[in-house]
Amino acid sequence: MTRRRIAVIALAVIIALAGSAVVGYQLSGSGAATAQRTGIGGPIDLPATTGKRFSTADLGGKPYAVFFGFTHCPNICPTTLSDLTLDMEQLGPLADRLQVLFVTVDPERDTTSSMKDYLSAFDPRIIGLSGTPEEIAAVAKAYRVYYEKVPTEGGDYTMNHTATVYLMDGKGDLTGTLSLEEEQPTRVAKLKRLAESG
Amino acid sequence: MTLQAFRTQSASTRLFRSFSGIEQRIAIATLAIGLLFVGVDAARAHEFKIGAIEIEHPWSRATPPGAKVGGGYLVIANDGDSDDTLVAASLESAGRTEIHQMSVDNGVMKMRPVEGGIAVPAHGKAELAPNGFHLMFMDLKQPLKQGEKVKGTLTFAKAGTVDVVFEIDAIGAMPKHEHHGDMSGMED
Numbered sequence: 001m002t003r004r005r006i007a008v009i010a011l012a013v014i015i016a017l018a019g020s021a022v023v024g025y026q027l028s029g030s031g032a033a034t035a036q037r038t039g040i041g042g043p044i045d046l047p048a049t050t051g052k053r054f055s056t057a058d059l060g061g062k063p064y065a066v067f068f069g070f071t072h073c074p075n076i077c078p079t080t081l082s083d084l085t086l087d088m089e090q091l092g093p094l095a096d097r098l099q100v101l102f103v104t105v106d107p108e109r110d111t112t113s114s115m116k117d118y119l120s121a122f123d124p125r126i127i128g129l130s131g132t133p134e135e136i137a138a139v140a141k142a143y144r145v146y147y148e149k150v151p152t153e154g155g156d157y158t159m160n161h162t163a164t165v166y167l168m169d170g171k172g173d174l175t176g177t178l179s180l181e182e183e184q185p186t187r188v189a190k191l192k193r194l195a196e197s198g
Numbered sequence: 199m200t201l202q203a204f205r206t207q208s209a210s211t212r213l214f215r216s217f218s219g220i221e222q223r224i225a226i227a228t229l230a231i232g233l234l235f236v237g238v239d240a241a242r243a244h245e246f247k248i249g250a251i252e253i254e255h256p257w258s259r260a261t262p263p264g265a266k267v268g269g270g271y272l273v274i275a276n277d278g279d280s281d282d283t284l285v286a287a288s289l290e291s292a293g294r295t296e297i298h299q300m301s302v303d304n305g306v307m308k309m310r311p312v313e314g315g316i317a318v319p320a321h322g323k324a325e326l327a328p329n330g331f332h333l334m335f336m337d338l339k340q341p342l343k344q345g346e347k348v349k350g351t352l353t354f355a356k357a358g359t360v361d362v363v364f365e366i367d368a369i370g371a372m373p374k375h376e377h378h379g380d381m382s383g384m385e386d
Contacts, residue, residue: 071262074269074335075300075328076307078262082370114264121262121369146306153296153311156336158267163307180302180329 040174041166042142044101046135049116049128054101061170063198064099065178065191068145068161070106071118076163076180077102078121083187084165085123090188097195100126105147105161107136167194246352248360250278251318253352256364258289258335259328259371260344268342270295270333270350270364271326271373276318284324285315286353289364293337295350300329309334315355327373342366 044066048054056064065084069077081102088095102119104110107130115128130136140147147161165178167190175194178187246253256272270289276282287295297312316331318324326332335342342348346366353359 071265072267074267074298075332076302078259078265079328079370081262082368086370117264118262121260150309150311152298152334152336154294158298158309158334160306160308162305163302164305177305179305 040142040144041168041172042139043172044103044129044139046103046129046131046139047112049112049119051112054127054129056168056172059099059170061198062097062099063167063169063175063194064101065165065167065194066101066103066143067163067165068103068105068140068143068147069163070104070159070161071110071115072106072158080163080165080180081119081122081126083184084126086184087188087191088123088125090184091191091195094192094195095123095125097198098191101129102126103129103136103139105136105140105145106159107131107133167191169194170198244363244365246360246362248354249357250276250280251282251354251357251360252277253360253362256350256352256362257371258342258348258364258366260366260369261338261341262369263341265341266336266338268292268335268338269328270335271328272352272362273326274316274318274324274352276320276322276324279320280356281320282318282357283315283355284318284352285355287333287350289333289335289350290348291339291342292335293339296334296336297331298334299331302329318354325373344368 043056045053045055045057067077067080067084069080071077084100088100100123102115104115110128110130112128112130115130119126119128131139139145143162143166145162147159149157150160151157163180166174167176167178169175175197176190178190244255246256252275254273254275256270258268258270261268268289270287274284284297287297289295297316299310299312301308312331316324316326324331344366348364348366350362350364351359352362
């Protein structure tokens, strides 16, 4: 009888703890709990603008920020890369403690050499990544990135795509995001926290 | 920001007070107000007009090397009694220009060609800006460089075609509206 009562109390305590953990997870937004549970992210191993293949495994625990876009993009991609460039300038040497990655969602048009030219307008530490359509699809799936072609006049196309910058810690877990709507001080504070976590 | 504004204000107030005579103060105040108008005039100088349609500050952004596309932005005012529509546009250094609409929905950037152009209601305005309706310059023959002025045209269903000049701003520039030279005007 007593044993049973203890078992009931123990069960209640476990349920309560689990409940608060769930609430904590929902409240924590950019906390570590989110990282383990969202399942967003994964290793990246793609041909890079450096001329070699780039692998997140070679980062040696360095945190990274990754953004998916394409070079035939008139607004959000150059703006995001320009914002990141200004943010890295603000961070100063601290920016060396994180890696910024730009992955194309348009591998048919974006080669690593055309991306290299394109990225020369931005912070030289930003690495561009392309690959086969299958390689890109696999990475996009791991980061839950949505992308699709939108036909335009004259048989051309533009793209719809997820425009969030993912902030990944040294373990490769998602710790937060940057978005277009945020002001620079907010972005810099988030990147600073990310760099210092490495 | 507030503190800085306060300091600037108190410094100018002190400077203002150092002019003792009322005539001197009036003269300085008049000069200051005059300069303000010069500023506004300079800001408004980049305008084009055809019929009842007035185009304010057509601009674009510098493009990274090798980029094939750019965006065109402007404000259109219709002083007339009938609605008009922006149906086409061109840029000297672009193979062709389309009218697109961009939106961000749940973190996804969406771009779609606009069918039938952009309506400019009678006595109303239409704004083309980076995060909404804009001109999409395609097949750029050369990169757009900051500080350059590039010729183009805008065609309206009723008013016809007008020659304009697009001023090229920085890569990540945002619309400045009337706050020329004021950093607080660089909102989204």
